[in-house]
Amino acid sequence: TFGHTIQPTNxxxxxxxxxxxxxxxxxxxxxxxxxxxxxxxxxVDGISWKEYSFNQIDELTSKFSSGLKRIGFKTGDVLxxxxxxxxxxxxxxxxALASGGVVTTxxxxxxxxxxxxxxxxxxxxxxxxxxxxxxxxxxxCKGSNIxxxxxxxxxxxxxxxxxxxxxxxxxxxxxxxxxxxxxxHETAVLPYSSGTTGLPKGVxxxxxxxxxxxxxxxxxxxxxxxxxxxxxxxxxxxxHIYGMIVIRASSLRYGSRLVTLPKFExxxxxxxxxxxxxNTAPLVPPLVLFLAKHPLVNSYNLSSLDQIMxxxxxxxxxxxxxxxxxxxxxxxxxxxxxxxxxxVTHMTPKQQGMTKPDSVGVCLRSVNTKIVSPETGEAxxxxxxxxxxxxxxxxxxxxxxxxxxxxxxxxxDGWFSTGDIGYYDNEGYFYITDRLKELIKVKGLQVxxxxxxxxxxxxxxxxEAAVIGLPDERQGESPKAFVVKKDEGVNEKEVVDYIAKKLxxxxxLTGGVEFVDVIPKSASGKILRRMLRxxxx
Ligand code: 4UU
Numbered sequence: 080t081f082g083h084t085i086q087p088t089n090x091x092x093x094x095x096x097x098x099x100x101x102x103x104x105x106x107x108x109x110x111x112x113x114x115x116x117x118x119x120x121x122x123v124d125g126i127s128w129k130e131y132s133f134n135q136i137d138e139l140t141s142k143f144s145s146g147l148k149r150i151g152f153k154t155g156d157v158l159x160x161x162x163x164x165x166x167x168x169x170x171x172x173x174x175a176l177a178s179g180g181v182v183t184t185x186x187x188x189x190x191x192x193x194x195x196x197x198x199x200x201x202x203x204x205x206x207x208x209x210x211x212x213x214x215x216x217x218x219x220c221k222g223s224n225i226x227x228x229x230x231x232x233x234x235x236x237x238x239x240x241x242x243x244x245x246x247x248x249x250x251x252x253x254x255x256x257x258x259x260x261x262x263x264h265e266t267a268v269l270p271y272s273s274g275t276t277g278l279p280k281g282v283x284x285x286x287x288x289x290x291x292x293x294x295x296x297x298x299x300x301x302x303x304x305x306x307x308x309x310x311x312x313x314x315x316x317x318x319h320i321y322g323m324i325v326i327r328a329s330s331l332r333y334g335s336r337l338v339t340l341p342k343f344e345x346x347x348x349x350x351x352x353x354x355x356x357x358n359t360a361p362l363v364p365p366l367v368l369f370l371a372k373h374p375l376v377n378s379y380n381l382s383s384l385d386q387i388m389x390x391x392x393x394x395x396x397x398x399x400x401x402x403x404x405x406x407x408x409x410x411x412x413x414x415x416x417x418x419x420x421x422x423v424t425h426m427t428p429k430q431q432g433m434t435k436p437d438s439v440g441v442c443l444r445s446v447n448t449k450i451v452s453p454e455t456g457e458a459x460x461x462x463x464x465x466x467x468x469x470x471x472x473x474x475x476x477x478x479x480x481x482x483x484x485x486x487x488x489x490x491x492d493g494w495f496s497t498g499d500i501g502y503y504d505n506e507g508y509f510y511i512t513d514r515l516k517e518l519i520k521v522k523g524l525q526v527x528x529x530x531x532x533x534x535x536x537x538x539x540x541x542x543e544a545a546v547i548g549l550p551d552e553r554q555g556e557s558p559k560a561f562v563v564k565k566d567e568g569v570n571e572k573e574v575v576d577y578i579a580k581k582l583x584x585x586x587x588l589t590g591g592v593e594f595v596d597v598i599p600k601s602a603s604g605k606i607l608r609r610m611l612r613x614x615x616x
Contacts (some may be wrong), residue, residue: 081300081428084441084507089458090449091507093442094428095298100472101290104261105268106176108290109332113137116334122166125312125338125351131166133334136173138253143174145255146248150227152205154179154259157269159203159225161185161194161216163341164317167231167245169327171207172317174248176267179259183269183281184318186524188583191218198223201269201281201479205229207245263287269479270320272418273527274488275498275516281479282320282418289324291472292421293332295443300428302329304359309335310383311359312351314343314366319524320422321391325414326361335359345369349379356383360408363523364394365554367411371402381406390414390423391523392555393511396436403433415439415511417497418525419488421473424448425509438508439501446471449494450502453515461505466515467497517608519548519556521585526558528608531588534581535574540566545598545606549590549615559590561598561611 081094101108116133123130131139152158158175160182162168175182183201185194187209198206198219207229208216216228231245267286271279296302302325304311311330315322330337338355340347343366351357362370367389370376387408389399394413403411412427413436425448427440442448449458450465459465474495477485488496498516503509519526528546535544543563548556562574571592579587593615599607 081441085461085503085505089460090447091442091503091509092447093444094507095300095444097445098291098294098472100287101263101294103290104176104258104263104286105290105328106173106258108286108293109173109328110137110140112332112334119334120336121331122169122313122337122339123355124166125340125355126347129166133331136169136331139170139249140173140177141256142249142251142253143170143245144177144258145253146251147174147178147180147205148255149251150243150248152178152180155181156205157181157183157201157203159183159185159198159201159206160318161187161189161206161208161212162231163187163209164313164322164339165231165341166339168317168339169331170249171229171231171245172323172327177256177258179261181266181269183271184323185271186316186318186583187212188585190581190583191215192581193583194219195221195223197271197279198225207231261286263290264476266476268323270318270323270418273518273525273529274419274478274484275496275518277484277527277529278533279525279527279530280481280484283476283479284421285476288421288473288475289328291445292324292423293329295445295471295473296325296329296423296426297333298444300430301426301443303429304329304333304335309333309359310355310357311335311337311361312348312357313337313339314348314351315361315363315523319391320416320418321361321363321523324421325390325423345373345375349375349381352384353380358383358385359388360384360386361388361390361414363391364389364398365522367394367402368398368553370406371398376405381408384408385410386429387411388414388426390416390439392520399436400433413439415509419475419495420469420471420497421475424469424471424473431508435504435508438504438510440509441507443471446473448503448509459502461503464500464502464512467499467501467509467511468494469497470494519546519558521548521556521558522554524585526556526586528558531558531560531578531582531586534578535560535562538569538574538577540564540569541574543598545608545611546588547608547611547615551590554585554589557590558586558588559615560588560592561595562592563596563598564594
């Protein structure tokens, strides 16, 4: 154990020293040691082996930043990135920040409607994407304020019809590169999260928030990437806060090598471990389960693998143990966090990696946690279940243009209500046991029931609808719809297909559709999801 972290007030603190806040913005923070790392490889494409040194990323970033300014991108403007993982993703991301911009990241598997919502909601001015997504992006731009589409291709494409090539931007002389000094409380990134209720909202994470989080993880007991020769697998998507901060930003900040994969695919995933000698694997539960169970795993040499981390959704201690035994890595541990906390708040310390496999670990540096009674709001002692509240320098500023939703989850004292249920043990280790909020998690990705419900009730044959998550071994949960018919003729397939056309794959109704006479609701009209969940057991 690491000393006493449970305060008499029932506030739990970190066993490790507080961090010094970063004196510089996120771009400068992450790139601060690049000249020291120099010719070391920073990022390599796991499949094509196209690689970039720290020097090269640095140079490309400044040229891209200058090129962006030349086409009219200004301080405070929003760049949306809608692309799968690649080495160039970092150039787009840090190039925009170096121009004083804000980056909003979007899932590249989204439909045009979903992307359009985010373009409009974030008021993005430019978007960067890959050629294959161009038709979707062009469709999504309609009705938004996007003026320019940057295409990640090798062809030099002259600025025309609002299209400009990445190639032409990185061919810029760099003369306009001049990162402004930025108030560290300004928004740096705008990922989307539905929070405890409703539709996805822009999460305003400041430079201070995310620079802090990178530092908070950095401790010999946590994410010791400064160890010479660290090599990470970058298979989790960079649009999600886990890929954005924990994997990509931390790797660059501490001089590790990052192997990018555009998507999860069994052979390329396993081959990457073997061929690139990956030693650090930040994963989500379905991928941990894959390593524990899939027959293909035996055909690859995973001997370089030293540590596995799993977060973003619950994982059973048994799966954790089985995976460790099968792949023979030194440690596997859990992380817990949310988009709103930039993201990580808890991590299993390395020493205790296997002794408490069900725990998400202890508070990161400068994180305080309380478990409060949902009824009384009082901070509970160890062993008692309640809602997890967090405070720390990583807690978001709030939801974009949603002071109401912000006020509901962050109180005057800066405590953020996670909507998760859990408890801590007598050594200050946390356990997540349930979710108070409506959020569904499929493969670690958010699915907001309200988003699916809003579409369902627009269907001419549907009167009312409610969506919940059914437990699913492979993907964590599966969205299931309860539907009250307006027209007797409607069947399950019609409803499933309707949603499949409108939303990304992880939001499809893989849990099926159940037709009911009424949706149970509280006196105030809120859907009683717990009742529906219990009904489905
Ligand atoms: C049970 O999923 C995330 C961020 C996760 C993350 C990232 C980097 C965790 C560790 C890490 O290193 O963010 P969101 O906003 O998509 O989803 C947040 C929700 C939480 O409220 C909780 O319900 O995801 C769930 N969650 C977990 N649940 C996250 N981590 C865990 C976990 N166990 N370890």
